[in-house]
Amino acid sequence: MRRFLVLIIAITILLSDSPAWATPLEERLNSWPDWSLPAPLSRPSNRDDLIYPDWFSGLWQVESRDLDAPADEPLIHQALFAPDARDRLVGDRSFNAMAIGRALLGEQLLRVEDDPESANRQIAWLKGDLRLETTVTGRRQETPDQTSFLADELVLQILHAPGPPRLSRIETLSAYHRCGDEICAEQWQGRYASPGESLRDLAVAHHHYQLRFTPLPESAPSA
Template identity: 30%
Template sequence: MLIMKLIWSFCLIIFCLLEWSGTAIAGELAERLANFPQWEQLTSVQRAEGDLVYPDWFAGSWEVTSTLVDLVAPLAPDIVTPGFESNRQQLNQPVSFLVRFIQKKPPITGLKLIPKIDKSSILVADRVFNSLNLARAYLGDEAVLSIKLDPDSPNRQITLLRGERQLVSIITGRATETTSNNTFITSEVFQQLFKGASRPYLNAVESTTAYHKLSTSNPAIEADQVTAVYLSPQDPDYFDAASRPVALYRYRLEFSPSPKD
């Protein structure tokens, strides 16, 4: 139960870990969201490289309210992930936490900056701050000890939990799609490994999110997010599931300026 709660809640960390590059075919990600829950396989993504980059209107500190608005088990009753039914208790139950986005110098690849980015600084998420607040909002302050980032890769994160348990998240692929000046859509695929139980638990997750800048200040940004869970090859139901997701979760995210900013 704890494993599935961790996996379910950490799917939301997506907005703290995306890179604004690897543009998808125009309309592909928007169409994917519109087709929920008819998802048959992972979306097309490019290899994940570098740090996250956000549009300038994400700058500052925000109070985010996340609400689970729908969940689907496409292969039920034959295949249902542990904890799926208990997650129904989270339906329409808003959860709030603080996040912030900060400026940093862009990394250098050879003699060039990140492709398509020509700025003296770029906007990135404060990933340790954001992920720790998110994890504690869902799991409790005492359950989450700390968040660590791999110093050699911004795409690898380790969450340390009580009882010598760990959740390792590794981003493997991303894509983005800009539909207007005030809307962009992101998709990310990552691997999750839970250590510390009787046996390690591994799966693949895809999260596709459409962000929209509003003309209001409260909220100032809203997002529609769908997270899909796929079985790993080590799972006994892997071949029965084929390429299809075994669980789909849909969230509504609202960003309001933090009074602490």
């Protein structure tokens, strides 16, 4: 009887969509696109940041393709990763946000400023007296092995414009792995309505991206 029970348990695990040994982020990925909040993320303190493996160090050219719109041209921008004051390898958030923003918006984006009191908050200034305030409200990272890295962040975005501010929440789950001298990645993104707009916090929009990081000389980065 005991052997029969063990066999039944083993079969149940093998047939399960999310294996019993799956990590929280692997389970989150397995549930795509049926995302809802709360996500399996921790609220970061002001000193917390997303800590990257050593193989992210340096300046990169990033090519991002929208897999939901394969006919569109890829988005090309730079990304920079360097040690912080605590010798942790982190992304240069203002530089990276400026690089992506300029690739998307051109001269409409004026500048991006990090909050000196928090590693998780920044403000983008745009033409037309617009300000986009972004705050990381949830984060988790996992390192399955020496060549793979998973990260999930939930951000609250507040667009300050003439009239009432507009709020949205965006979750981005990224899966990175080394591919030679480059880094290959996929990103899954869900957008949620403003807090309190609905009784159930279901993702109202989804995006799926494919990325490739190519190393660049660090002599002259440009956003």
